[in-house]
Amino acid sequence: MSDMSWKDLRDLDCARVRSLGESWKSYVPDMIEQTERLRNDVIGGHLSVEHFESDTATQVREHIDLSTGRFEDDLSDYADIRVATTLLEAADALEAEQRELEEVVGLIEAHDFVIEGDRHRYDVNFSGALHQAIWTTDPPEWLCHRIGIEKPQGLDVADRLRALGNGIDLAWEASCVAREYQDWLRAVMSRAHDADDDAAAALAAMRESPPELPPQLGATYDDLIDDYRTALSEAVAAEMEAIANGGSDMSPEQVNQWWESLTDAEREALIAEHPGWVGPTDGIPVDARDTANRAVLDTRIESLDDRIAAIESQMAQMEAYGSGDGAYGGKSHAELQAELIRLQEDRELLGDLSDQVTDGNGNPAVYGGTGQSYYLLGFDTEGEGRAVVSIGNPDTAANVNAYVPGTGAKLDDVDGGLMTRAETMAYDAYRKAPDPGQETATVLWIGYDAPDNAMPFRDGAGLDVEAMDARYAEDAAEDLSSFTQGLRATSERDAAELTLTGHSYGTTVIGIAAATDGVDADNLILVASPGTGVATADALGVGAENVWATTNSQDVIQYTTVHGTDPASESFGANVFESESVGRNPISNHSVYWDDSNKDAGRNTMALIVTGQRG
Amino acid sequence: MNDRGPRARPSSRLSASLVAVTAMFAATSCAAIGEAMDSPPESQYTQAEAYAPLEAAVADMVEVLPDFPGFERRLWRELACSHNGVDDPEYTNVELVYEFSVEDSATELVRERYVDALREHWTSLGYEITQDQRQELASGRVDRDLSADREDGVHLWYSAWGLVAVTVQSGCVPVSDHSDIEYIPPTGGIEPGGEGDLVGDYFPDGIPTDQAAAVDPFAATRAASGPVPFESPDSYEGQI
Structure with a gap:
């Protein structure tokens, strides 16, 4: 390390x-x-x-x-x-x-803070001078301005007493600023350590x-x-x-x-002999990955069909002879039944995925809205399943927009509402392109194990709200970072515009990936975010001017920013854009950002960002 | 001092405690479930019935556009109908999109004059203009949006973006079995079943262009005028 x-x-x-x-x-x-x-x-x-x-x-x-x-x-x-x-x-x-680093250290020093602690987890604390200034009624001007008071002048006793009375507010405010810089510094050093470790490992290997x-x-x-x-x-x-x-x-x-x-x-x-290695590997061109993944998908489906048929046959024999036990793997009828259900579930998921990316003639399916083919960049049935599917080829597109969905995302959604959102963004970008015909590839990235719920439920000992746990995002960070680097590596265009669009917990995934491992993206769009794990957009490593955030006025998420500062708040420092709410239901308003009701506001802005026409 | 110095008061403290968050989720989820039990709104058409009046609406627009160059593509799409955040599988919003070509999308005729022509036409018919805006982009391009609602719930939208398109939506209508959806030939110069007629997903056995060519698809339709909603016939059987 x-x-x-x-x-x-x-x-x-x-x-x-x-x-x-x-x-x-x-x-x-x-x-x-x-x-x-x-x-x-x-x-x-x-x-x-x-x-x-x-x-x-x-x-x-x-x-x-x-x-x-x-x-x-x-x-x-x-x-x-x-x-x-x-x-x-x-x-x-x-x-x-x-x-x-130069920027953040400059700010730390200019505001009389000091860097202390372990190099893997630096703290930004008050310097002795700042501490003394606050508590000897001579706070710095920037801090007075921050809480809206005048800096005490000269020896005016009344002014000094007022400053003393505001001491707690001043100290709290200064600690908030210190925390912002600390987050930023830690993010910088995390990405630097990551780059150093990667280089050392590559050379050692x-x-x-x-x-x-x-x-x-x-x-x-x-x-x-x-x-x-x-x-x-x-x-x-x-x-x-x-x-x-x-x-x-x-x-x-x-x-x-x-x-x-x-x-x-x-x-x-x-590709022919080892499609399982080629398909999911970032850095291999999309055409090759798509071919390999389709081959693996077909093989998996055939294998599942064979196993299902074998179990059904065995169960039929057991039923015919009235036996509860059988020779098939030494399993009982009940065990076979349970295995059959599991295999049938996997078969249905993979069948749906295949139907999404393949047309009736066995060719790659085409999204009619834009005339672009679907590309299969990865999938997995383990756990609740993962899938990475692109509308259009990211290697040849002028713009790439990768959509990271939030809580509840799983393989099962690849032919449902999440793909509909990706298609909506693909269509918006297609129509809004600066030059008609300029291609935008839109990727649905369910490349992580998303939290299952944002609702409290009883799980054994007590409440369990998975979406409040940053662990899912931390586990996803390296893969998302690698995915963006892979897109950049295989792009046939030197300056393709690359955007990561997150919704809800997906923004937490993007934020934590950006702050720790780093993401190779031009824009980050944070839709209805419960927080990104950092206090300011500066810490995300792409430049605060390239971070965009939106939360509609009725969305429940604005009350539940449990993963750091609300990206749509002024203090976060992102570009904030409007999204329309529908009615006043706070739950439903968390899911309306790609609806028709938001086409003139939020969707329009997102399409402009994705196609490189904002900022 | 650097521009990226401290901003306004930060909210880095956790915005809500676990208890507050869970209580809120619990309360709002109950509300959502309650509202989700409401009945969906009445609609004038079923999905299968909606295509004819929607196509007629596009044909009506084409009639008033001078020097019409022809469309390049037609799409039939379906948007989800959600109620309190839950997609209702029993309902869909049928959407027809007609796009101009890249070349025609760049002309002043299509980007500007057609917006004016449609505004005048829709106003004369008594439609409610719900959106009439222009947006100048960083590139200097000016995008235009003009929308209107008819009393039968049909939404009309002319959008001059990079590609210019006419979009017509039915609003939420009860879903029909796809086998009940009959082919209606495109308007505006698109060849039925040709490259630009992108409705093949609805006709997996092939677009029945022979049927389309033999029958005038709009014989039983007319543009809605003023407050009189489109009157759909009891049945389209034998007419399309």
Whole structure:
């Protein structure tokens, strides 16, 4: 775990880290020139078939070609993808946090606060001078202004007494400001530690897999060369497995570079033979993920159908022979019945997902509103299930909007109301685009285990309101962060506008991901938020000017901001925009933001943000 | 001092205690359940009956638009009807959308003059203009929205955004079995069953364009005028 202090970050020379990364980056094409000379001048020139024609000559040419290929692969894998990209990513990330650090430390010092405590959880406290100023009736002007009193002037006793009387208010107000800066500082350092840890892990992982070389020429060459070719192919699959299982420590950008370094045949083989690894991996292009995920979905459905048929057959036999026990897994009739119900539930969920993304002819389904195809970027039936489905291809779209729903979101919703909201946003963006025809991809991201309820209910010992627990958001943070990095890595456009739109607890997920792991987004839209885990928009790492919040006047959520400051409040510092309420029911007004009633206000603004026309 | 200094009084304290929050949820959820038991509003049409008057409404608009260049796409969509925050599966809001092409959407004729023409037309028919606004975007583009409600509950909306479109909505109507929905050919120059006629989801066996070509779809319809609501026939059988 990174031990970087805020002073280490402040004093870090990011330019030197970047320069080192660029040196490694430029080393790669220089070396590739040498391998091309070997191929062109030696294999295709001096040692060509025209000059040397024999079995040995053929073997020598092949050996040089294989060694050259091995060298190129290592150049790509180590010098380019791992060393250079790791250094450049670390420089970018740390430099961004360094800028924020400079700003927040400047404010802390300007307001007479001090930074204390552990480097993994800094505190911002009153300096002795500030403490004394408040309690010796000489509070600073900014603090007086903050609570709406005049700063005492000179030795006027009445003024001094008034200031003394306001001492508690002044101290409370100062502690609120300290808390804002503390949140911001902690968010900066959390993201900096994350970047430092990622870089260290990626560099450390390099030492673990020394490359194989082609067998030496000689009597055993023919026997060994096939094994070598097989080993090369297996190494690609092993790398893919390590990436998919989190064992490679590559960032999505590095995964993308690795994927692009493979041959077409290698990529096709991975999709065909290991779709379960390819499908959910951030950094692999959307087309490949979609193909792989559809293959996994079809296989899962077939497998469930087979298991359901087998259990039904077994149960029928047991019923026919009047037996309560059977040979099928040694399970009783009741156990089989329970398993059958579970499998049928999974089958229905996956069938609905398949129907959502596939048309009647087995082709990708198209959302009629915009003419865009659905893309399946991930799914899982574990727990209450997850799914990531995009309307339109994020890799080719000019704008990408990822919608993170809140409490109760699950796989079951992928063909229901949550997808309808995503489709509504897709249609609004399609119609509002600055240039008609400019594409916006809209992603429904149910990539986390959402709280089941926002209502109190009795669960054994007492009340359990899951939506008040930040744990679900904390667990989702790394995945959402990685997802945004993956979108950026695979986008075929340098400057695609990337927006994260959260609703309710989904805004908490976005906020905590942004403040801890960091999200690679241009805009954050926080709809009906119970809080983002931080006190100010500054702490979210995308610039407060790019954070947008809305809560309609009747929404119950405004009374239940249990995860930090209400993002729609002035003190949070986001851009606040209007949304229409419908009637006065506080519960129903939590769910009307994508209804027709809000098309002229909130939906219009969201479409403009998503399509890069605001801010 | 830096612009990003302390702002107005923060509300970083928890806004509500667990007890207060849970009590509120408990109270409001009871209210929601109570209201959810209310009967849905009366509607003049069923879903299946709504398409003909909605299509007729679009045809009526086309009639008053000068130098009409033709639409490029037609969509039939359904919006959820929710009551107290709960989607009512028994009801739907039928929506028809007719879009102009990208090129036509950029013309002054379609973006400006048609807004004026429709405002005048709808006003002359006694419709209530519910929205008439313009919004200048950062790009300099000016978007326009003009909406009107008819007494039969039909909502008309002309929106000059990046793409310009006519939208017509039925309001909440009882859901019909999709097999009861009859094909009505598009208006405004769209070829029935062609590339721009995006109603295929309602006709999984193929759009019955032969039926559409043989019958005048609007023979039994007329535009609603003034306070007289659209009078739907008892049955559309044999007429469309």
